[in-house]
Amino acid sequence: MSTDTATATTAAPAAEQKAPPGPGMRFVNWGANYIEDRTSLSGMVKELGRKIFPDHWSFMLGEVALYSFVVILLSGTFLTFFFQASMAPVIYEGAYPTMKGVEMSAAMASTLDISFEVRGGLLMRQVHHWAALLFVASIGLHMLRVFFTGAFRKPREINWVVGFLLFILAMAEGFTGYSLPDDLLSGNGLRIIDGMVKGVPVIGTWISYLLFGGEFPGEAIVGRLYMLHIMLLPALVIAAIGVHMILLIVNKHTQFAGPGRTQENVVGAPILPVFAAKAAGFFFIVFGVIMVIASTVTINPIWNYGPYDPSPVSAGTQPDWYIGFADGMLRLIPPHLETEIFGFTFTWYILIPIVVLGLFLVVVALYPFIEGWVTGDKREHHIADRPRNAPARTAIGAAGVTFYAVMWAAASSDLIATHFRLSIEWVTHTLQALLILGPIIAYLVTKRVCLGLQKKDREIALHGFESGRIVRLPGGEYIEVHEQLSDYDRWRLVSYEEYAPLMVRPNTNGKITVSTKLRGALSRWFFEDRIAPVTRAEIEASHHGH
Amino acid sequence: MTGTDGAEPGTAVETHAPKPVSVGVAVISDDAVENPGFPPYRPRVSDLDPAKERQNERRIFWLFLASMVGSVLAVVAYIVFPIHEGDMGSVRLNNLFLGLGFALGLLGIGFGAVHWAKSLMHGHEEVEQRHLTRGKPETVARAGEIFTIANEESGFTRRKLIRNSLIGALALAPLSALVIFRDFAPADNPVTLLKHTLWEEGVRLARDPSGAPIKASDVTLGSVFHVIPENLHESSHPLEEKAKAAVLLMRLLPEDLNVSEGREDWNFRGIVAYSKICTHVGCPVALYEQQTHHLLCPCHQSQFDITREAAVIFGPAKRPLPQLPITVDEEGYLVARSDFHEPVGPSFWERSL
Numbered sequence: 001m002s003t004d005t006a007t008a009t010t011a012a013p014a015a016e017q018k019a020p021p022g023p024g025m026r027f028v029n030w031g032a033n034y035i036e037d038r039t040s041l042s043g044m045v046k047e048l049g050r051k052i053f054p055d056h057w058s059f060m061l062g063e064v065a066l067y068s069f070v071v072i073l074l075s076g077t078f079l080t081f082f083f084q085a086s087m088a089p090v091i092y093e094g095a096y097p098t099m100k101g102v103e104m105s106a107a108m109a110s111t112l113d114i115s116f117e118v119r120g121g122l123l124m125r126q127v128h129h130w131a132a133l134l135f136v137a138s139i140g141l142h143m144l145r146v147f148f149t150g151a152f153r154k155p156r157e158i159n160w161v162v163g164f165l166l167f168i169l170a171m172a173e174g175f176t177g178y179s180l181p182d183d184l185l186s187g188n189g190l191r192i193i194d195g196m197v198k199g200v201p202v203i204g205t206w207i208s209y210l211l212f213g214g215e216f217p218g219e220a221i222v223g224r225l226y227m228l229h230i231m232l233l234p235a236l237v238i239a240a241i242g243v244h245m246i247l248l249i250v251n252k253h254t255q256f257a258g259p260g261r262t263q264e265n266v267v268g269a270p271i272l273p274v275f276a277a278k279a280a281g282f283f284f285i286v287f288g289v290i291m292v293i294a295s296t297v298t299i300n301p302i303w304n305y306g307p308y309d310p311s312p313v314s315a316g317t318q319p320d321w322y323i324g325f326a327d328g329m330l331r332l333i334p335p336h337l338e339t340e341i342f343g344f345t346f347t348w349y350i351l352i353p354i355v356v357l358g359l360f361l362v363v364v365a366l367y368p369f370i371e372g373w374v375t376g377d378k379r380e381h382h383i384a385d386r387p388r389n390a391p392a393r394t395a396i397g398a399a400g401v402t403f404y405a406v407m408w409a410a411a412s413s414d415l416i417a418t419h420f421r422l423s424i425e426w427v428t429h430t431l432q433a434l435l436i437l438g439p440i441i442a443y444l445v446t447k448r449v450c451l452g453l454q455k456k457d458r459e460i461a462l463h464g465f466e467s468g469r470i471v472r473l474p475g476g477e478y479i480e481v482h483e484q485l486s487d488y489d490r491w492r493l494v495s496y497e498e499y500a501p502l503m504v505r506p507n508t509n510g511k512i513t514v515s516t517k518l519r520g521a522l523s524r525w526f527f528e529d530r531i532a533p534v535t536r537a538e539i540e541a542s543h544h545g546h
Numbered sequence: 547m548t549g550t551d552g553a554e555p556g557t558a559v560e561t562h563a564p565k566p567v568s569v570g571v572a573v574i575s576d577d578a579v580e581n582p583g584f585p586p587y588r589p590r591v592s593d594l595d596p597a598k599e600r601q602n603e604r605r606i607f608w609l610f611l612a613s614m615v616g617s618v619l620a621v622v623a624y625i626v627f628p629i630h631e632g633d634m635g636s637v638r639l640n641n642l643f644l645g646l647g648f649a650l651g652l653l654g655i656g657f658g659a660v661h662w663a664k665s666l667m668h669g670h671e672e673v674e675q676r677h678l679t680r681g682k683p684e685t686v687a688r689a690g691e692i693f694t695i696a697n698e699e700s701g702f703t704r705r706k707l708i709r710n711s712l713i714g715a716l717a718l719a720p721l722s723a724l725v726i727f728r729d730f731a732p733a734d735n736p737v738t739l740l741k742h743t744l745w746e747e748g749v750r751l752a753r754d755p756s757g758a759p760i761k762a763s764d765v766t767l768g769s770v771f772h773v774i775p776e777n778l779h780e781s782s783h784p785l786e787e788k789a790k791a792a793v794l795l796m797r798l799l800p801e802d803l804n805v806s807e808g809r810e811d812w813n814f815r816g817i818v819a820y821s822k823i824c825t826h827v828g829c830p831v832a833l834y835e836q837q838t839h840h841l842l843c844p845c846h847q848s849q850f851d852i853t854r855e856a857a858v859i860f861g862p863a864k865r866p867l868p869q870l871p872i873t874v875d876e877e878g879y880l881v882a883r884s885d886f887h888e889p890v891g892p893s894f895w896e897r898s899l
Contacts, residue, residue: 050672050674051674052672052673052674095629095631095632096632096634097632115637116629116634116637117629117631118629119624119628119629119640119644120624120640120641120644122637122640122641123640123641123644123645123648126641127645155679188829188830188845191789191827191828191829192827192828192829192845194827194828194892195824195826195827195828195829195891195892196827198892198893198894198895199827199892199893199894200895201895202895203895204894204895205736205737205740205894205895205896206736208736208894209731209736210727210728210730210731211730212731213730213731213732214731214732214734214783214786215736215739215740215783215786215789215790216786216789216828217785217786217789218731218786220730250679251679252674252676259581259582259583259584259585260581260582260583260584260585260673261581262581263676264675264676265673265674265675265676266673266674266675266676267584267671267672267673268671268672269663269671269672270672273663273667273668274663274667274668277659277660277662277663277667278659278660278663278664280659281655281656281657281658281659281660281661281662281663282656282660283656284652284653284655284656284659285652285653285656285657285660286656287652287656288648288649288650288651288652288653288656289649289653291645291646291648291649291652292645292646292649292653294645295641295642295643295644295645295646295648295649296642296645296646308785309755309785309788310785310788310789310792310823310830311754311755311772311774311788311792311822311830311832312772312830312832313829313830313832313844313845314844315832315833315844316844317829317844317845327846330826330827330846330862331846331847331861331862333862334862335858335860335861335862335863335864336858336864337862337864338864338865338893340898343898343899344895344896344898344899345893345894345895345896345897345898347864347892347893347894349826349862349863349864350827350893374571375570375571375572376568376569376570376571377568377569377570377571377572378567378568378569378570379567379569379572380678380679382676413847414844414847424847424860425860428847428860428861487582488582488585490579490582491579491581491582494578494579495578495579495581497572498572498573498575499570499571499572499573500571500573501571502571523571527571532573532575533575533578533579534579535575535577535578535579536577536578536579536580537577539579
């Protein structure tokens with residue numbers, strides 16, 4: 001983007017300049033022509049320079065993710081100049097008094113050196129960690145925005161999957177980075193990973209053995225995770241972001257319904273100058289906010305935890321927030337689930353959480369294809385839905401969010417118990433029940449709320465809104481005057497897609513296939529309860545009624 | 547999902563011809579409300595009032611100026627708040643003022659640029675037409691044609707023998723690379739390693755981390771010791787061995803212990819030793835509740851009842867913590883009678899083989 005900005009600000013005035021250019025502008029013109037002669041970059045500026053981006057606050061969430069990733073790259077590069085990814089034991093002789101003389105890995109010692117001996121080192125560590133937390137959080141929120149507005153529909157299903165991969169990669173980046181300082185907290189995190197890997201049938205023992213370069217904890221894992229963290233995973237993230245951005249440009253951004261906005265146009269600010277200025281400015285704001293947090297709020301104080309040792313552990317151990325859902329699932333599994341068959345150990349309390357989490361993620365990744373199959377709608381969709389106008393989807397999303405939230409809360413079950421003076425058993429059993437019941441309740445409530453909001457919209461579209469003006473009629477009757485909406489305001493309430501359940505019919509061979517039946521059942525589930533958009537006839541009828 | 551059968555020669559062109567698009571179960575109403583078109587532009591204050599425009603211009607200038615001040619402050623903070631070795635207060639000041647300087651430098655640019663874009667730059671929305679994502683029919687047809695030509699010129703589908711052998715070769719090539727991952731870990735068999743710890747007959751129980759051996763007489767009723775084998779520090783892999791050999795030592799009233807058959811001589815006058823490594827996923831089971839004799843794992847809240855040989859009474863774990871058989875030597879120090887009788891720590895596939 002930055003190259004476009006540079007070229008276009010130079011090229012555009014160059015073409016329009018009427019008065020004889022000053023020396024500065026002559027230099028800029030010369031530079032622009034120099035580059036153009038060798039790159040033909042004007043074609044790209046012509047294509048992209050005035051490309052339109054629609055505006056809505058929720059479209060910022062993806063930008064936050066992108067910009068925090070840039071911050072991660074910048075701060076992480078600084079850290080690599082000092083960090084030693086080695087588990088070789090050293091005796092700490094650095095600046096932090098309480099750790100002097102303690103045996104630890106070179107990784108831990110160099111992390112302490114970055115924190116306490118390099119000016120700005122602690123700041124860059126905290127920038128890196130806070131930016132990473134923000135990165136995963138903003139990806140998650142961005143995904144929720146895309147989900148609840150149906151922005152994943154054709155032609156954007158593939159980009160949804162790419163974004164999903166980015167979410168997974170971001171969590172992997174987070175976990176590998178979190179483990180690098182080789183402190184007590186992250187070491188226990190790796191211990192849990194080791195335990196989970198060992199629970200995988202057939203290959204688990206060997207995978208753990210190879211991963212850790214011998215028995216846990218070994219002396220290899222930090223170096224290996226470091227390579228993944230600073231090379232392989234970032235390369236994949238950058239590649240996926242590249243594909244994500246290219247598809248964004250090819251598909252053009254979705255827009256919310258509004259007067260003048262259609263499936264065939266895109267309304268908003270052109271990249272040059274308004275969108276570029278806002279986006280670049282927003283990058284600096286995101287960076288600045290991360291910097292304020294990093295300079296005032298401590299994150300991951302490894303000097304309080306000490307170096308990794310397999311024996312001690314502190315009460316209330318917590319992973320970074322985005323790993324919480326997986327850790328919570330481990331806690332929620334009912335007790336005693338392990339069997340031996342022909343002497344082989346099947347560790348169900350590991351396998352079931354892995355399968356449940358895996359299925360959850362697979363459903364998230366495949367949702368656009370599932371909904372596309374249920375509706376059978378092959379048209380392109382460029383108008384983002386208001387969540388209430390797709391009640392079943394919104395309710396499914398709410399159920400998914402609830403499921404995730406319960407697992408996430410379970411990762412803090414011990415802290416919930418100590419903070420609210422409850423027994424850990426009670427908290428765990430409650431969360432176990434909520435894991436099943438919570439999504440069902442959330443689904444039902446959300447669907448009713450959506451339908452209620454749609455009815456309210458319909459009411460307002462047809463009869464206007466309450467003006468607060470009470471009028472006494474000649475007969476003594478009091479009424480509140482309703483004001484009609486303008487056509488522009490009404491359009492936002494009435495312009496949405498309506499779907500009806502599939503009429504299940506036999507195919508050309510006279511048979512009703514299982515897949516047709518399933519599609520029929522699913523489409524009934526999705527669309528049986530629905531509120532139709534207001535029609536012209538209804539608006540006219542309502543006007544005559546008054 | 548169209549055109550998936552385009553691999554057959556000569557069919558690609560036809561299958562890529564435009565088709566009518568299905569609307570599925572969407573309800574198409576012929577009485578839908580019409581789009582009213584664009585509303586009139588609502589001018590901003592700086593469009594209408596030149597004084598406001600100049601005011602905004604000044605504000606943006608001040609924001610950019612604040613950014614310059616912030617960047618200079620960051621440099622100043624770097625110099626005037628150095629880190630003095632061992633002085634944590636100096637680290638904090640350096641972190642705070644350097645960070646706030648940076649932050650002002652960044653936020654000034656950010657807010658200035660956004661304010662400029664929103665208040666002074668051209669405020670009208672622009673419209674761009676969308677086109678179907680799919681290429682124009684000619685383009686799609688030409689792409690299909692190119693693949694057909696490439697197929698004919700190479701004979702990719704015609705020469706089945708060499709095509710299939712190429713696919714076989716490509717599939718096998720990365721497989722051969724898999725073997726080099728074996729040496730990610732040493733030559734030993736992990737299953738054998740996992741089934742043995744440093745404990746053996748006569749190894750003294752020592753305090754973690756000092757390594758001082760423990761006399762039975764030091765273990766008072768209700769006390770708990772974090773224990774390592776005395777020979778741990780002589781091991782070539784102390785952390786790996788500790789991750790298996792860590793033990794918790796507690797003394798209970800002998801009558802509180804429910805001892806099962808075959809374990810009668812595993813405790814010494816109510817002193818019992820259990821593996822500290824959780825049988826769930828391997829966290830240290832470090833929290834001992836003296837009154838109830840329960841052990842709690844802080845990671846996933848598995849609880850073990852020491853009076854019932856560390857049986858699981860709550861949480862995801864399945865197996866009790868393995869017990870280390872102990873006794874005393876002639877000097878009165880606690881020693882192991884043998885290694886654990888089963889593998890410690892998290893379950894694994896070959897555990898019972």
